[in-house]
Amino acid sequence: MTDRTVNDKNREPLAALIGSLPALVSNLIKAEIDQVKTKAAHLGSYAGKGAVFVALALIFLFFAIGTLVAVAILALALVLPAWLSALIVFVVFLLIAVVLALIGVSYFKKMSADPNPIESVKKDIRAVKGEGEYDRY
Structure with missing residues (x-):
């Protein structure tokens, strides 16, 4: 410049x-x-x-x-004896891990329950053609 x-x-x-x-x-x-x-x-x-x-x-x-x-x-x-205390702490951690895993699995199941976008598009196409279930006004 x-x-x-x-x-x-x-x-x-x-x-x-x-x-x-x-x-x-x-x-x-x-x-x-x-x-x-x-x-x-x-x-x-x-x-x-x-x-x-x-x-x-x-x-x-x-x-x-x-x-x-x-x-x-x-x-x-x-x-308590040392071996028993270690076993108790192990069992507590194991129970916590199981509960957390079950909660995680429930979220994965909810993930698959969401509506599939492809199915939604197919339903819309059927509605335009006048086939299947859809709301009529």
Whole structure:
């Protein structure tokens, strides 16, 4: 782009200003595209670093939960034999896992109960033809 003062632009004929419009629009679009590329690179960089830290946090959380399980076993071992406390904690976790699995299976069953879009389209086609069940007004 050339450096022009305000007075230079005022003296240019309208045709010259209109002639420079495509170049200005092209430069503007290129600048916007470059800005979007830069922003995408920054977002990708931040997202990658954030994902690494979240993954590290999840790893530490995994070991913290294991430590909490050990604390529960040791606390029960104060009043019961150690093997029995470990067995009790195991059974509690097993029951929790079974309940969560049953809840998950029920959601999968609900997923298959949703109406099929293809069947809905077929029903609409039959309704247009005047066949099958449909609401009549």
